[in-house]
Amino acid sequence: MATGQLFSKTTQALFYNYKQLPIQRMLDFDFLCRRETPSIAGIINPGSEGFQKLFFGQEEIAIPVHLGIEAACAAHPTADVFINFASFRSAAASSMAALKQPTIRVVVIIAEGVPESDTKQLVAYAKANNKVVIGPATVGGIQAGAFKIGDTAGTIDNIIHCKLYRPGSVGFVSKSGGMSSELYNTIARVTDGIYEGIAIGGDVFPGSTLSDHVLRFNNIPQVKMVVVLGELGGRDEYSLVEALQQGKINKPVVAWVSGTCARLFKSEVQFGHAGAKSGGEMESAQAKNQALRDAGAVVPTSYEAFEGAIKETFEKLVEAGKITPVKEVVPPQIPEDLNTAIKSGKVRAPTHIITTICDERGEEPCYAGVPIFSLVEQGLGVGDVISLLWFKRSLPRYCSRFIEICIMLCADHGPCVSGAHNTIVTSRAGKDVVSCLVSGLLTIGPRFGGAIDDAARYFKDAYDRGLTPYEFVEGMKKKGIRVAGIGHRYQNLK
Structure with a gap:
């Protein structure tokens, strides 16, 4: 002690x-x-x-x-x-x-x-x-x-x-x-x-x-x-x-x-x-x-x-003179958190977001002045709605279709498989094959779903040490390292 x-x-x-x-x-x-x-x-x-x-x-x-x-x-x-x-x-x-x-x-x-x-x-x-x-x-x-x-x-x-x-x-x-x-x-x-x-x-x-x-x-x-x-x-x-x-x-x-x-x-x-x-x-x-x-x-x-x-x-x-009482000091004021101050009514804060694209007054909601029912009636899609929300006007069909393709690509691949996504986007922009390929390859990194280099390095090390698959996975968990080569969040050992 x-x-x-x-x-x-x-x-x-x-x-x-x-x-x-x-x-x-x-x-x-x-x-x-x-x-x-x-x-x-x-x-x-x-x-x-x-x-x-x-x-x-x-x-x-x-x-x-x-x-x-x-x-x-x-x-x-x-x-x-x-x-x-x-x-x-x-x-x-x-x-x-x-x-x-x-x-x-x-x-x-x-x-x-x-x-x-x-x-x-x-x-x-x-x-x-x-x-x-x-x-x-x-x-x-x-x-x-x-x-x-x-x-x-x-x-x-x-x-x-x-x-x-x-x-x-x-x-x-x-x-x-x-x-x-x-x-x-x-x-x-x-x-x-x-x-x-x-x-x-x-x-x-x-x-x-x-x-x-x-x-x-x-x-x-x-x-x-x-x-x-x-x-x-x-x-x-x-x-x-x-x-x-x-x-x-x-x-x-x-x-x-x-x-x-x-x-x-x-x-x-x-x-x-x-x-x-x-x-x-x-x-x-x-x-x-x-x-x-x-x-x-x-x-x-x-x-x-x-x-x-x-x-x-x-x-x-x-x-007895063995203690001289400590002189009092004034401590500094701790700044108050904004949320606490707002709840206590000490401050007022302006709103950070003002919407000019959506109007819920009247009998039905409107997007940039276009009633939602008319969008459904005309068979317009997500791209048309986004064109109204972002650009405040109806864009030509080829524009709204392009928006929908972009959304589908992102939804399908996600941010951690961005190489394929970038290759496709570059291709849609009309670039040559080499440019398309390079745009995808340059995206590959530790967070890319394949993570080929990292996977090979970890798997070879485990093989050289004679670890069983269970021992390998448990060892990675204890170190807090995600197993490379498994790109989707749901593919992990709980």
């Missing part, structure tokens, strides 16, 4: 499995913190590559999208955080692949339901290689004024209300992501705010523990006090008790373990998290709170008194 600060104002991340909203929220937070560079370096989306357009303040930026983890790490060697939004089925495999990349230092696993055996393997590998796993079943974490993971702390309004756009003096760690947002608010009310906050996740075997992060906070000079929110179930809090007893933590710790109400029920109670289930007296909230209190932590008598305990501890540090 790392011994100091995980993130900074220059930290960049790779985001696995494209999710527009959490990525945009990260970029909005970047703008709020006046970062010079976006915190998202690249997106990994197996099966597709290119760019995704998002907003960095008022500026629209293009973030590269990569097919795989290795390619993304090679393209962005300074990105050392891997934010994994994969489902529980593939989260472990993709997280392990990321941990094995030399550039990745922190892996955040959002998914719930990751098998415990898989998590144990990830944790063991991370510890052996001095890397950090946050999660599974986490919203991540935040370093105020510097870096935010995914949906941590919720909306921009909530982030501003909790003063997370600039660093405070409090290190905070919790098992719960939802309660983290609540505590960010509480801490902002009675102190100068959060410096760093982490939600370790609610699983039985989290990638990193409460005590791991408290020990980190103890080594960060800007963190003057620590707030911990635990819960019944498991024994993670006892490692924090042990660290306090051994004198490894020399900063004030204000802690509360939730779930004291469990004793009011006659039968065993399972709370929302997988790990929030008491397996005996030692795992009860009451026993943990007492152990923390005995070890020297500030532990209130109830959750309602938690805020007061945090406030009192902070004020004592200020009086």
